[in-house]
Amino acid sequence: MGLTHSASTKQGLKDLFNVEKLKEEDCVIALAGNPNTGKSTVFNSLTGLHQHTGNWPGKTVVNSQGKYSHKDKDFIIVDLPGTYSLLASSVEEVVARDFICFGKPDVTVVVLDATCIERNLNLLLQVLEITDNVVACVNLMDEAKSKNIKIDIEGLSKELGIPVIPTTARNNVGMNNLKDTIYDLCHNKIETCPVQILYPREITEQLQILTPMLSSIFMDKINAKWLALRLLDGDDSIINSIGKFLEYDLKT
Amino acid sequence: MNLKDDVKIKEVIEKSKKFRAENNENIRDTIVESIYEKAEDITRKTVVKDTERLLSQQRIDDIITSKRTGIPIMLLMLAVVFWLTIQGANYPSEFLAKYLFWIEGKLGLFFSYIQVPLWLNNLLVLGVYRTFAWVVAVMLPPMAIFFPIFTLLEDVGYLPRVCFNLDHAFKKACCHGKQALTMCMGFGCNAAGVIACRIIESPRERLIAIVTNNFVPCNGRFPTLIALSMVFVGVSFSKTSSSIIAALMVVLLVLIGIGITLLTSYTLSKTILKGMPSSFTLELPPYRKPQIGRVLYTSIIDRTMFVLGRAVVVAVPAGAITYILSNIMVGNLSILSHAANFLAPFASAIGLDGFILIAFILGFPANEIVLPILLMAYMSKGSMIQFESIDQLRGILLNNGWTYLTLINTMLFSLLHFPCATTVWTIKKETGSIKWTILSVVMPTIIAIVICFCTTQIYRLLW
Amino acid sequence: MENLSLRLTEIALGKKVRVVELLSKGLSRQRMLDLGIVPNTIIYVLRRSPFGDPTAYLIRDTCIALRDDEAENIIVKDL
Numbered sequence: 001m002g003l004t005h006s007a008s009t010k011q012g013l014k015d016l017f018n019v020e021k022l023k024e025e026d027c028v029i030a031l032a033g034n035p036n037t038g039k040s041t042v043f044n045s046l047t048g049l050h051q052h053t054g055n056w057p058g059k060t061v062v063n064s065q066g067k068y069s070h071k072d073k074d075f076i077i078v079d080l081p082g083t084y085s086l087l088a089s090s091v092e093e094v095v096a097r098d099f100i101c102f103g104k105p106d107v108t109v110v111v112l113d114a115t116c117i118e119r120n121l122n123l124l125l126q127v128l129e130i131t132d133n134v135v136a137c138v139n140l141m142d143e144a145k146s147k148n149i150k151i152d153i154e155g156l157s158k159e160l161g162i163p164v165i166p167t168t169a170r171n172n173v174g175m176n177n178l179k180d181t182i183y184d185l186c187h188n189k190i191e192t193c194p195v196q197i198l199y200p201r202e203i204t205e206q207l208q209i210l211t212p213m214l215s216s217i218f219m220d221k222i223n224a225k226w227l228a229l230r231l232l233d234g235d236d237s238i239i240n241s242i243g244k245f246l247e248y249d250l251k252t
Numbered sequence: 253m254n255l256k257d258d259v260k261i262k263e264v265i266e267k268s269k270k271f272r273a274e275n276n277e278n279i280r281d282t283i284v285e286s287i288y289e290k291a292e293d294i295t296r297k298t299v300v301k302d303t304e305r306l307l308s309q310q311r312i313d314d315i316i317t318s319k320r321t322g323i324p325i326m327l328l329m330l331a332v333v334f335w336l337t338i339q340g341a342n343y344p345s346e347f348l349a350k351y352l353f354w355i356e357g358k359l360g361l362f363f364s365y366i367q368v369p370l371w372l373n374n375l376l377v378l379g380v381y382r383t384f385a386w387v388v389a390v391m392l393p394p395m396a397i398f399f400p401i402f403t404l405l406e407d408v409g410y411l412p413r414v415c416f417n418l419d420h421a422f423k424k425a426c427c428h429g430k431q432a433l434t435m436c437m438g439f440g441c442n443a444a445g446v447i448a449c450r451i452i453e454s455p456r457e458r459l460i461a462i463v464t465n466n467f468v469p470c471n472g473r474f475p476t477l478i479a480l481s482m483v484f485v486g487v488s489f490s491k492t493s494s495s496i497i498a499a500l501m502v503v504l505l506v507l508i509g510i511g512i513t514l515l516t517s518y519t520l521s522k523t524i525l526k527g528m529p530s531s532f533t534l535e536l537p538p539y540r541k542p543q544i545g546r547v548l549y550t551s552i553i554d555r556t557m558f559v560l561g562r563a564v565v566v567a568v569p570a571g572a573i574t575y576i577l578s579n580i581m582v583g584n585l586s587i588l589s590h591a592a593n594f595l596a597p598f599a600s601a602i603g604l605d606g607f608i609l610i611a612f613i614l615g616f617p618a619n620e621i622v623l624p625i626l627l628m629a630y631m632s633k634g635s636m637i638q639f640e641s642i643d644q645l646r647g648i649l650l651n652n653g654w655t656y657l658t659l660i661n662t663m664l665f666s667l668l669h670f671p672c673a674t675t676v677w678t679i680k681k682e683t684g685s686i687k688w689t690i691l692s693v694v695m696p697t698i699i700a701i702v703i704c705f706c707t708t709q710i711y712r713l714l715w
Numbered sequence: 716m717e718n719l720s721l722r723l724t725e726i727a728l729g730k731k732v733r734v735v736e737l738l739s740k741g742l743s744r745q746r747m748l749d750l751g752i753v754p755n756t757i758i759y760v761l762r763r764s765p766f767g768d769p770t771a772y773l774i775r776d777t778c779i780a781l782r783d784d785e786a787e788n789i790i791v792k793d794l
Contacts (some may be wrong), residue, residue, distance in 0.1 A: 027566070036537050062450070084749035089754060090453065115538065117753045117775040121291035122284075143538065145308070148302035157297040170543070195294070199286050203279070206271050206456050214265050231268040233279050239261065282738075288756075306776060307759065313771070313778070314762050321764035392772040416780050420766030423782065446768040529744060533750060536771060 016245060017103050019078055020059050026067075026074045030100055033111030035082035038139045041169040042111055043079045046179070048073060050137060056095050056194070064247050068210070070179045071167045078105065085231070086087075086126045092243075101130050101222065102245035107184045109178070111137045114144035114151060128162070128194040134188040135181050136164045142171065161193040206232060253665045273611035306428055309538065313413065327408075330506060333401050335499035338478055341393035348393070350663045352385035382622050384572025387697040391620040393474040395559050399471055399682045400551040402440050407542035411436050414562055417536055426521035428457035429532045436460075439466040442671050443678040445470075450682070452529045460517050462679055463692045467516070471555075471672050472617045472619035473666055479623060480663050482642045482650065484656070509667050512699065517601045526617060559620070566617040567624065574614060574628050602701055603661035603708035605653065612665065615623040622666065658714040720784060722751035723781075723789040724770075725758050733757055739788040751775040 011029070013019045021028065033039040043051070047066025056063045064079040080099060081092035100108055110127055112120040115136070127134055136156075144151060157164040163181045167174030184190045199207070210228035218224060222242065230238045272279055316325055339715040359381060363373040383477050405411065422432050430452050438445030445465040452458040469477060480499035484519035521527070578588040585593070592606030607629045627645075630652045649658075670693045671679070680689045721734050734756045737747055752758070752775060759773035769780040 036535060085284075087284075087745070087749075089599070089745045089749075118288075118291050119777060120293040121294060122287055122749070122751065125287050125290060146539075148305045150300040151416070152298040152300075159294045159298060195290070197286050197290050200282060202275070203282060203286075208269070210264055210267060213260065216258050217258070217264075228264075228268070229283065231265060232271055233283060234272055234277065239265070241717040280748070281753070285753045288751060288753050301776065307773065310761055310771075310773065310778065317762065318762065319765055319767070339740075371769055416764050416769065416771065417766075419764060419780070419782070420768045422767075431784075484774070529783070531746065531747060531785065534769065536778040536780060538778075 011176060013103060016057065017078075017099055017216075018054050018063055019076065019103065021076055022067075024075065025153050026076050027106040027182075028103070029075055029077040029182060030080055030103070030105035030108040030120065031077055031111065032080045032096055032108060032123065033082060034084055034113065034136075035122055037082070037111045037120065038112040038169050039079065039082060039111040042109075042137060042139060042167065042175075042178075045172055045175050046077055058079045061092055061095050073183060075182065075186075078103075082174045083123065085122055086130070087235075097130070098241060099246065101226075102241070104131075105133075107135060107182050109135045109137050109182065111139050114138045114140045115147055115149060117151065117156075121144075124160070125195070125197055128160070128221055129197065129229065130162050132162075132192050132194055134179070134184055134192065134194065135185060136160060136162055137174075138164060138166045138177055141166045141173070159195060161195045163190060163192070164244050188234045203229075203232065244252065255427055308638050312539065313536065317416055319550060322413075322539055326414060326417055327503065327507075328701065329354055329405075331496075331499050331503050333398070334403075334474075334478070334502045335495055336401060336476065336635050337394050337398045338482070338495045338499055340397045341475075341478075343663075344396075345389055348389040352389055353382075356381055356385060373571065374579075377577025379628070380568050380571045383567050383574070383621070383628065384563055386624040386627075387567045387620060390479065390623070391472075392556065392563070394475045394478055394557050395471045398474055399440060399555045403547050403551045404542050404544065407540065408545055409537055409539045410483040411538050412534060416536060419534065421514060422517075423529070425518040426529055427460060427514070427517045428452050428454065428530060431457070431461040431464075431517070431532060434465060435468050435510070438465045438470060440673040442466055442468070442470040446675060446678045446682055454527075456521075456525050456527045457530060458508060459683065460520050460525055462682060463520070463688065463695065464513045466518050466675065466692065466696050467513045467668060469506065469667055470619065470672075470675075472672065474502070475620060476623050476666050477505055477663055479642070479645065480659055480666075483646045484659050486699050497515045505663060505667050508664070512668065516695070516699070528591075550558070562618050562620075567621045570614055570617065570621050570625060571628065574625050578629055592629070599707065602665075602704035603663065603711065604704065605658070607652070608665075609656075613668060615672075616670070619666075621670050657708060660711075661707055664707065665700050665704055668696055668703060670694075670697045718759065720790050720792055723758065723760075723772075723786040723791050724783050726791065726793070728760055728762060730758060730760050731794045733794055735790045735792050736773070737789060739785065743785060745787070747785070747789065748776075750779060757794075758789075 013021060021027065023038075031039060031043055043064065043066065046068050048068070049239050050068065051064060051066030053062055053064045055061065063079055065076060067074060067076050067077070069075070078099065080096040083090070083096050086093055086097040086100070098106070101182050108127055108131055110124045112124065118244045124134070124136060138151065138153070141151075151166070161218055163185065165178045166176055167178060169175065175210065181190070185192070207225060207228050210231065214222075214227050215224040218227070220248045227242075269362035275282075315321060338554075356377060360373060362378060364370075411433055414436055415429060418432045419429050422429055431449075433443050434448045434452070437448040442465055445468070446462050448457050449461045449465070452461055468641045478498060481501040482494065483495045484501065485494045521529075574588070577591075578586045582588050583592060588607075588610065591610055593610050595606035599609050609625060611622050611629060614625050614689075627648060630648055670676075676689060676693060679692050681688070683689060721732075723732070726732055734752055734754050735750065736754060737744055738748060756774065761771040761773055761778065763770045764780070769782045770779045770786060771778055772786075774780075
């Protein structure tokens with residue numbers, strides 16, 4: 001079958017996602033989150049003036065990228081469209097999902113609004129089903145404080161199984177902490193153990209049948225359990241997406 | 253190679269299809285419910301929220317956007333913003349006018365000292381420089397004040413509330429709910445309003461929003477509307493109350509603009525842009541304390557730089573052209589007068605005159621130069637006047653045959669006519685289509701002409 | 716007193732209700748799910764807009780405005 005994951009090579013990233021790595025060792029970071037979470041502020045705070053916008057290939061959705069340096073490394077950060085979920089019912093959701101799944105960013109940062117964590121967890125939990133390399137950035141901490149909302153960051157981190165960084169991007173609070181954590185995750189200095197969503201028995205049983213089947217076809221190129229869920233959810237188009245992104249180099 | 257043809261993958265797809273059929277295709281619900289159960293579980297353990305506090309903070313909106321107070325408060329806000337702009341702009345205007353026209357005198361002397369020929373001296377000083385000085389003294393202050401106020405309102409989070417208040421009207425007009433938002437963005441700048449239409453996913457509704465954005469007066473048109481309102485109000489009131497009345501006049505014009513937006517959108521969606529309205533979700537995020545200092549600083553500086561830049565690039569050549577056209581004689585009239593006379597019959601039918609039309613045409617690159625060009629055209633025997641006061645302005649207009657009809661129609665035409673060059677270019681970029689760009693230029697102009705024609709007939713009937 | 720299931724549009728201002736089921740289908744339903752409106756979710760009815768429609772609700776700590784033609788497809792139980 002010859003499936004390779006060339007989507008994440010330098011050329012693949014450029015052609016399929018319009019994302020440019022300057023050097024092979026650059027780390028690619030995906031920035032996801034609900035609309036209205038201050039995601040753009042986080043993006044601007046990290047990249048300053050080193051950013052530009054374009055389009056996702058073949059779509060009318062805007063693609064913003066920027067870069068920054070931290071310690072001895074360069075980071076390319078891709079600002080994904082703000083979405084409430086990744087269940088692919090809109091073009092933005094498809095774009096975000098495709099990049100996280102097939103673009104294989106080194107780290108995915110999910111920005112959460114500290115004043116409504118519960119709803120924001122919807123997206124975060126879905127992201128955790130696709131990839132393990134996730135950092136949760138709980139932004140708008142100043143707003144939460146003014147609303148008397150108290151968040152147990154450590155407890156949240158334990159529950160989610162990933163690093164959680166509180167920030168107030170507007171005032172540049174917590175950004176260094178975020179950069180450090182991204183750096184560490186990129187260099188495998190942190191082990192994540194993402195929380196799993198508990199599905200009812202009927203679904204779990206089906207997953208136990210389908211996951212190994214998919215695993216044997218795609219090996220570790222794609223999270224098989226997530227793929228099985230997508231199929232059970234009725235998303236047949238996901239197979240086409242896989243074909244498009246993974247067989248890329250067979251066409252050339 | 254089509255992955256779907258692979259035997260193993262086919263098997264998996266078959267199995268999942270069977271499962272879905274057995275469960276009435278309701279898997280999505282179950283999945284989302286499971287996700288939220290987990291989310292609730294995690295939140296319960298790690299977040300302590302104050303729901304009472306949350307609900308009490310909603311009281312602000314209960315007052316501002318309630319059934320009874322929602323619209324009055326919005327209108328009041330609009331009036332206050334305009335009043336602040338008018339009042340606030342007075343002092344900088346006077347100061348700038350004095351200073352810039354003092355320089356002008358020196359400039360003229362300097363040029364004659366270095367023996368620049370008189371015609372060139374006049375062209376540069378009385379034509380080019382004076383136009384530039386006019387734009388900076390009269391047009392810039394209102395723009396530099398309105399824009400930051402608008403940005404502050406945006407920062408605070410008031411715009412979604414405007415959407416909330418007006419959504420029903422927009423729904424009745426078959427518009428997308430977010431069009432209320434893009435319309436509001438047009439107050440700052442129509443080009444920005446057009447770009448903002450990207451938030452509307454449905455192409456049909458996005459097009460309607462783009463094409464009608466022009467009916468809301470942009471930053472560049474406000475000074476013209478404000479100046480003309482002040483002229484309209486005249487000397488019979490004290491300075492403060494005349495600002496208030498002028499502000500109310502501008503509010504009225506804005507309401508007319510919004511009304512036309514709704515009417516046009518409705519017509520478009522019943523005729524050439526037919527289709528089903530799509531749904532959207534309006535989130536009302538909590539009010540945020542705006543970073544007043546930062547906003548004021550960046551938007552005042554940004555706006556000032558931007559307008560100054562445009563004054564140089566656009567107003568200067570326009571001033572030069574107008575001066576030349578009004579001082580080169582053919583027969584015993586200037587070229588400009590010939591052109592005005594040519595347009596006069598048509599102009600008079602819609603309650604304007606030839607010079608006004610020419611000023612609007614020459615003002616295509618930037619709306620804020622329309623008034624300066626008009627004044628220069630009127631003074632074509634000589635040149636631009638120095639700006640001294642609204643009364644002086646009034647005098648010039650009266651001397652050139654202006655009536656209340658002319659005033660009203662000029663304001664209406666300014667409100668409704670074709671968008672400025674930047675906006676047209678932005679529309680072309682956003683829609684990628686010449687057809688719609690042409691429509692967005694032609695349609696507002698026709699509407700402006702028709703409305704002015706109607707008011708003219710009514711006025712002539714009554715008087 | 717019976718525990719009636721009502722449409723969200725029938726609930727008075729200031730009330731707190733729990734979602735029982737969603738009647739909408741397709742994209743509309745998906746949007747409700749995205750906003751976190753699933754069975755057992757708590758909703759507070761906050762205020763109506765000047766024209767009566769849309770109405771603002773507090774759902775999972777966020778204030779969201781829903782038009783009547785969407786809210787009437789949400790069946791709730793008074794609390």
